[in-house]
Amino acid sequence: MPYQILTNAELAPWIMEMLEAVDCQIHLWNEDGPNDPALLESADGFFVYGHPAINGAMLDSMPNLRVVANQGVGVDHINLDDAKARGIPVGNTPGFVDGATADMTFALLMAAARNIVRGDHYARSPGFIHYDANILHGQEVFGATLGIIGMGGIGQQVARRAAGFDMKILYHNRNPIPAIADGLGATYASLDDLLAQSDFVTLNMPMTPETRHMIGRRELTLMKPTAILVNAARGGVVDHDALVEALQNSGIWAAGLDVTDPEPLPRDHPLLGMDNVVIAPHLGSATRKTRIGMVTRTIENLIAGLTGQDLPSRVV
Ligand code: 8YV
Helix, strand or coil, rough: CEEEEEECCCHHHHHHHHHHCCCCCEECCCCCCCCCCHHHHHCCEEEEECCCCECHHHHHHCCCEEEEEECCCCCCEECCCHHHCCCCCCCCCCCCCCCHHHHHHHHHHHHCCHHHHHHHHHCCCCCCCCCCCCCCCCCCCCEEEEEEEEECCCHHHHHHHHCCCEEEEEECCCCCCCHHHHHHCCEECCCHHHHHHHCEECCCCCCCCCCCEEEEEEHHHHCCCCCEEEECCCCCEEEEHHHHHHHHCCCEEEEEEEEEECCCCCCCCCCHHHHCCCCCCCCCCCCHHHHHHHHHHHHHHHHHHHCCCCCCEECC
């Protein structure tokens, strides 16, 4: 009898093939309900795709569930206490997303600093009829000060890239990690010092109750008017009303956003109308290679949980 696996979204054919190859039969679970009670009863495991809310009520609706496998490192959409209380292991994909997400952090940083999107629009427009050395002056990345908030795997990869741009690197983390940071040439700073001194601030921390709205009005006011904020973490770590204000009133110079709150933003949200915002639809880990790594680890976690083994990447 194949393992009965529920998932919250249509999975791509190549993911389905990988799951079927390890004897998993996939069924669609509707986050907004209702779901067939027989289907819920039959569920052995749950493959989490994207960010559906996984909580105690949802887990209780699946009495035979043995594992929750999240395709991604961030687990802020999963109530870990609820899973733990029910003895259901939760797996994620740490490490697999680090390089690609750091690449994306840097891509947004560069794009915002050097007017790539504005420049692209202008270069295509009828208005571009002669070269002008006096337009679209950006912020220099080379030799600037970068403040990394969240020095986990992704933050460390961002620091490696920054070293190649001769940047001075500051970081803020729950705890200083000199054994790692020293090797990366990164210096620990308090949040306020980092914000005041940095030309670029990248957000690479997990979304937790402690980091929610960590960047708000007060923090944005501390930043330089020429500074650029890049968020490749979760939208919720930034107070978006405060961000709109700062961008509208020259509190900061620009923002590069891979994530927003909510996600997607309502189509009439002010951030979408600003040309000092470069925005991507949550593409941090969206490379073929990284996706394969993530899916592979998600399935390894799933099978481990189904067979009563230790999950290779277990959160709780
Ligand atoms: C995923 C992410 O694409 O790993 C994460 O936490 O944010 C992304 O890399 C996303 O979680 C979808 O599963």
